[in-house]
Amino acid sequence: MSWWETVRSGLAAIRAHRLRSSLTVLGIVIGISSVILTVGLGQGAQQEVEDQIDALGSNLLIVSPGSSTDSAGQRGGFGSASTLTFADASAIADPSVVPDAAAVAPTTSSSVSLVNGSTNWTTSLVGTTTAWLDVRSRDLSAGRFFTADEAASGAAVTVIGADTASELFGRQSPVGQQVTVDGTRLTVIGVLTSSGASSSGTSEDDQAVVPVGTASRLTGSTTDTVSTIYVEARSEETLAAAYQEVQALLANRHDVPTADADFSIATQDSLVETANETNRTFTVLLGGVAGISLLVGGIGVMNIMLVSVTERIREIGLRKALGAAPRVIRRQFLVEASLLGLTGGVVGVLVGVVGAQVLPHFIDQTVAISALATVAALATSLALGVGFGVYPAGRAARLTPIDALRSE
Amino acid sequence: MSAIIELEGVRKTYRSGTVEFEALRGIDTTVRAGEYVAVIGPSGSGKSTLMNLLGCLDVPTEGRYVLAGDDTSRLDETALAAIRNRRIGFVFQQFHLLSSMTALRNVELPLVYAGVGRAERRDRAAAALARVGLADRLDHRPGELSGGQQQRVAVARALVTEPALLLADEPTGNLDSRSTGDVLGLFDELHAAGRTIVLITHEPDVAARAGRNLVIDDGLITEDRLTAAVTAR
Numbered sequence: 001m002s003w004w005e006t007v008r009s010g011l012a013a014i015r016a017h018r019l020r021s022s023l024t025v026l027g028i029v030i031g032i033s034s035v036i037l038t039v040g041l042g043q044g045a046q047q048e049v050e051d052q053i054d055a056l057g058s059n060l061l062i063v064s065p066g067s068s069t070d071s072a073g074q075r076g077g078f079g080s081a082s083t084l085t086f087a088d089a090s091a092i093a094d095p096s097v098v099p100d101a102a103a104v105a106p107t108t109s110s111s112v113s114l115v116n117g118s119t120n121w122t123t124s125l126v127g128t129t130t131a132w133l134d135v136r137s138r139d140l141s142a143g144r145f146f147t148a149d150e151a152a153s154g155a156a157v158t159v160i161g162a163d164t165a166s167e168l169f170g171r172q173s174p175v176g177q178q179v180t181v182d183g184t185r186l187t188v189i190g191v192l193t194s195s196g197a198s199s200s201g202t203s204e205d206d207q208a209v210v211p212v213g214t215a216s217r218l219t220g221s222t223t224d225t226v227s228t229i230y231v232e233a234r235s236e237e238t239l240a241a242a243y244q245e246v247q248a249l250l251a252n253r254h255d256v257p258t259a260d261a262d263f264s265i266a267t268q269d270s271l272v273e274t275a276n277e278t279n280r281t282f283t284v285l286l287g288g289v290a291g292i293s294l295l296v297g298g299i300g301v302m303n304i305m306l307v308s309v310t311e312r313i314r315e316i317g318l319r320k321a322l323g324a325a326p327r328v329i330r331r332q333f334l335v336e337a338s339l340l341g342l343t344g345g346v347v348g349v350l351v352g353v354v355g356a357q358v359l360p361h362f363i364d365q366t367v368a369i370s371a372l373a374t375v376a377a378l379a380t381s382l383a384l385g386v387g388f389g390v391y392p393a394g395r396a397a398r399l400t401p402i403d404a405l406r407s408e
Numbered sequence: 409m410s411a412i413i414e415l416e417g418v419r420k421t422y423r424s425g426t427v428e429f430e431a432l433r434g435i436d437t438t439v440r441a442g443e444y445v446a447v448i449g450p451s452g453s454g455k456s457t458l459m460n461l462l463g464c465l466d467v468p469t470e471g472r473y474v475l476a477g478d479d480t481s482r483l484d485e486t487a488l489a490a491i492r493n494r495r496i497g498f499v500f501q502q503f504h505l506l507s508s509m510t511a512l513r514n515v516e517l518p519l520v521y522a523g524v525g526r527a528e529r530r531d532r533a534a535a536a537l538a539r540v541g542l543a544d545r546l547d548h549r550p551g552e553l554s555g556g557q558q559q560r561v562a563v564a565r566a567l568v569t570e571p572a573l574l575l576a577d578e579p580t581g582n583l584d585s586r587s588t589g590d591v592l593g594l595f596d597e598l599h600a601a602g603r604t605i606v607l608i609t610h611e612p613d614v615a616a617r618a619g620r621n622l623v624i625d626d627g628l629i630t631e632d633r634l635t636a637a638v639t640a641r
Contacts, residue, residue, distance in 0.1 A: 323493020323521040
C-alpha cells in the first residue's frame, strides 16, 4: 500500500467522523495558536521596550545614587541614598577629567501638584539644566526650552510633557499660560514632543521640567543632592570609555572603592538587558502554559485514536484478512493521527496569525509573529500526532484478525 | 489434479489460564484444485477453528498445513497476511464490507494491499463486480444494497485477486431464501468455471450443493463423502 493510498484512506476516515475529528483538532488548534500568540506577545513587548530604550539615545549613561542604609540597618534600593550632588555633575562636565562626556544634565525629581484655574494635576517636577533637552534626545512640539540665563536665575518658567499639557489645558495651547505650584506662578514656555515611552514606571510624557533653582525653591529643598545625572558620551564608541571615566571620578570624589560604590551607572544596553530578562521570564511562563495546552491537545488525539481503534476493530480485522500486514495497519493509524495533528497545526497557525492582527486592537500591545515559532509549531503538531498516535497504532497492529472479525 | 490444501496431523489447542481446550485433535485431509467442499458439523465441533486455520487467520499448534504448495505452519503474521492476500478469497457470514466505501472501492481493497496500480485495480474490480452481476452497482455503498447484493460484492472482492482458494464461512447465514439461492447459484457457476471452494455451513441443503462433504465432530473428521451433486454431474 503506497503512502499516497495511506494518506487518502486516512483522510477518508477523518471525513467519516467529521464532528469527532474537528473536536480532536480543536485541542491542537488552541494549543498551537496560543503558543504562537504568547511567543508573539513576548517578542512584541521586547521589541517595544527596545524601541523605547533606543529613543533614550544610544550613548547615554544614567548615574544613580546607591542604596541607603537607615539607622536600623535596613537597606533601601538603588537610588534611595542621596550621595550624588551638583558638584559631582560639575566635575563630570569638566572636559579635562572626563574627556569623553559631551554633555551632562543633573536632575532633581519630586512630586508636585500643578494647578490651572480649577484643574489640578499631580506630576513629577524635574529640576535640571539646559543640557537636559539634548542629553535626553527630546524635542519640543511647541514653544522653547529655558535658556542658560533663566536656568542660572531660577526663572519661574516650565516646559511640560504632552500628557501633562492635555490634562491641564485640554486642547488649548499651553504656551504662555500660567500654572500654579503651591501658590507660585510658573509660565509654560514649551511642550515636549510625545516620546510614547515610559521608563521605570514614570511616563516620559507626564512631567514638568524647570530650572534647578526653581525646583529647589518650589520644594523648599536646601540640599545640594540630585536624583540622577544623565551623561551623554561623545559617540557610541566612546560610551565604554566615558563609563570608566565617570566611574573612576565618582569613586575618587566619594572616596569609595569601585567594587563597593555608593552610586550605579546604567547604560542603554544594561537597561535593554534588564527589560528583556523580565520579558523573557513572562514569555517562558506563558509559553509554558500554552505548551501544556498543546500537550493536552496531543493526549486528546491519542484518546480519539484509541476510541477509533476500538470502534473500528472489525474494519481492522477485515483489512488484515484481506492481506494488510501489521506494519500497514500501524502506518494507517499513524498517518491518521499525524493528519489530525497537522490539520490542527495548520488551522492553529492561521488562528494565531489572524489573532496577531486582531489582538493589538483590543490590548495595547503589539504581537510579532516569528517565522521560527510558526515552523516549530507546525513541526510540533505533526510530532504530537505521530507521538500520541504510536500507542493506538501499535494496539491496532497487534490485534489478531480472528478476534477482530468476530467482535460485535 | 494438484492439491490446493494438504493438512497433516493438524491440532489446535487453546489455553485459557490453566485450562487447555483441544479444538482440533488431528486433522488429515487433502483438497484438490477445482473441488467444491462443504465442511459441516454442529456448533463447537471445531469447524470454525478449521476455517481460521484454512484461512491462515491462525496457525496450528501442531501439524502441517500446505496451501497451494506453501507450508504455512510456521509463518509470522506479516507472511500470513501476504498469503491471505494472494491465495485466499474470504466470504463472511456478516459480509464485512466497509460501509463508508463504494462497492468498487470495497472490491479494490485486496488489490490495494497487493500493491496493484490504480487504473488496473479499477478495471479488475469492475470486472469482478460484472462477474457477480453487479456491473450497474459500482458506485453504491453497502447501505444502498440488499443483503444478497452485499454478499455478491463480498464474493467479487474474494475473486478479484484470482486466489487459489475461495473460503466461505456460513455465506448464506444472514440471507433470505431467494438471496441464498442467488449466492449458491453463483458458487455453482464459479465451481463449474474451475474454482476451488471450501464452504463452512451447518445447513444440510447448502452442503448438498457441494461435491464433497467433510463432517467434523469433536475436533475430528468423522465422515468424508461425495454427494449426489457429484454423481449428478
